[in-house]
Amino acid sequence: MNLKDIPFAQRQRLAYIDFVLLFKGHLTRQDLINRFEVGLSAGTRDFNLYKELAPSNIHYDTRLKQYFQTPGFKPLFAHDAKKTLAKLAADISDGFDAIGELSFPVEAPSQLNVPDIFVVARIIQAILNGRAVKVIYTSLSSGSAAREIVPHSIIDNGLRWHVRGFDRKTQTFRDFVLTRLSSVTLLDKAPQPNEEQSEDHQWQRQMPIKLVPHPHNVKHPTAIELDYGMQNGALELNVRAALAGYLLRRWNVDCTENASLRGGEYQLWLENQQSLYGAENLAIAPGYKHQ
Known part of the structure; x- marks a missing residue:
């Protein structure tokens, strides 16, 4: 048929x-x-x-x-x-x-690559069913190697898709680029309590972020206030510590203490840098320096 x-x-x-x-x-x-x-x-x-x-x-x-x-x-x-x-x-x-009969007139800038659908499927199965996976992961520092991870979430950082979970090799919670995963196999043994999402403190921690129009790079701050739906000249958000760096980089937020980054791409300034203390992925946040 x-x-x-x-x-x-x-x-x-x-x-x-x-x-x-x-x-x-x-x-x-x-x-x-x-x-x-x-x-x-x-x-x-x-x-x-x-x-x-x-x-x-x-x-x-x-x-x-x-x-x-x-x-x-x-x-x-x-x-x-x-x-x-x-x-x-x-x-x-x-x-x-x-x-194949429904389409929507919506377009978005392309990401670097599209993950393999079967890799995505195996990872999602693992998350939904509380399982660990054995994968081949290719990293920039050590090349391709087998490792076991306990995934709990999939993340879109605006450029790539990541999977976040417990890495049994380093005994830490980490982000893995989905397109660098291959040969995903579901494992039968249930994860240990310390490998579950509830123990991922960077994921569980909510950080307050206050964004304002850049005081030096924006001539008409009202335009930025409209773009981001700001109230009283500011946009206040609570974001996961594990995702803060991605958001700040994606929006090109100037994270310097004195709003010192120059250029039209920096239209926002992080007014409360001190709130980011303890977040682990801020190396990618524009201008941020660990205290």
């Missing part, structure tokens, strides 16, 4: 099954019913049809009453990596972009 011959609404449900199997690894018939508000018999037909179209993709565990991804899983639909990451960031997980 050709996918194009299937009614659109049912293709949406099949795309959802495919999407969840790829990124989570398992789902139940009730998940489908709750998502699309269809009846029990319709949900059963959808799973039967999916199994007919892709018999090597799905396995039903009668004890757990769940459908699972098989080792030989190959997506029935084409899931675009950029769209998928954007959907996941916005908590949209319906697989509708796989249908």
